[in-house]
Amino acid sequence: MKLTTMLGAAVVGMVLMTPATQATDWVNISQPPAIKSASELNASFAPTYLDGGQNFVNTDVEPAFQNAAAPIDRLTLAKTEISGYANLQEDWDGYGASAPHSDHVRDSIAFLDRLPGGIAIPTPMIGTSGQIGLYWDMPALYADIAFEGAGALSIFVKNKETAEEKFASVDDLHTLSQDWFAQMLGRGQNA
Template sequence: MSTLSSNTYGFSKRFAAIAAAAGCAVSTSTALAFPAVTTGGTASAWTRGSADGSHLDSRQQVYGATTKEFGQKARSTTDRERLIASLRGYLTLQENWDGEGAAAPNLNSLRAAMHFACALTDEVLAPAPMLHASGNAGLLWEEDGLYGELEFLHGSRAAYYFECGSNKHKGIVQLPAVEVPAILQQLLPKA
C-alpha cells in the first residue's frame, strides 16, 4: 500500500478521502499541510477541512474518511529529496544571479543533475548542490580529505574532478539515463 505523508506548506491536513479512494494510507504531522506521495501512487488533488475533523468537505463526506483514521507518522525528508529541492530552487534564478554576470541556470543541466541525484544510492555520501557561473548545475563533495565535483554538461555528459590525498581523477563521462557510471561509482564517497 502506498503511503501519503504531508509537510508544512499552508494547506489543510485533511486530504484523507482522496488517499482512501486511491488505496493509500495517510500520515500528517502538522495542522496545515501539503500532501506528498512517499512510496509510489499519486495524489492528484487534496481537500480542505478542519484539523480536528469537525468540518469535512464534500469529497471527505462522500468517502467517509478522515485523517485521524490513519494514525501513521510522517517520515523525515531524505538527503536526496533535499538535494533535488535545492537543485529545483535554482530554476527561480535569472541571468546575473551572482551579481557578476553569471548565465541563467541551464534547464537541461539541472535536469541531468536531478536524474543523477535520483540514481545515487543511500550508500553514497550526499553531495551539496551548486550552480556554476556558466549556468550548469553541479554537485560537490568535501569530506575527510576528499574533494569531489561534478558539472553537468550538454549532451548528457558530466565533467568530474576528485581529489583524495595525492590521488587526483578528472575527466568527462557520458551519463546513462538511470545509473551512475562505473568510474563515478568508484570515486564517490561512501556514507
C-alpha cells in the same frame, strides 16, 4: 491450634515485619498525573466520530502538530535546491551571472536519482556561467561534478589521504553503473 496453622502465622508475621524498600529520591505519586495537551498522547490528528444520523462529526480537538513540517531527507533537499536554480534569471547575482541551462538542472537531478546506497549525498552548486555542479567534501575525499548538458558530465576526485587524483568524462549519465560510482567515489571513504 495446629502446628501448620502456627507455622503459617509465623511466616506471615515475618513477612509483615520485614521493612519495605524505600528509595529516598523517588517521588511518591498517589495518582497518575493529568494529561495537559493532546501532544502528550502523540495524537497528530483530530478524532472523528459518527453521530446518530450516520454523519461524520469532527471534534474541536486541533491537530497537535498542525504547523509541523514533514521531515525532509538530504536527497530531497539537494533536489529542491537544484530545482530552485531553474527559477534564476540572467544577472541573478547582481554581477552579470548567467541563468542556468534547463538541461543542466534536469541532468543533475537525474544524477542524484542514480546515486546508489552507501554514497553520500553531494552538495549542489551553481557557477556564474550558469553551470550546475555537485560536490563532496568528506574527510578522506573531495569530488566535484560539472554537468555539461545532453547527459554529459565531468568529474574530478581527489583522495585526501593519498593525494591521488582522478578525472573522467561521461557522455551519458544514464549509463552509469553502481561499479562506476564505487570506483569514482569509493563507498568505504564516502559513506
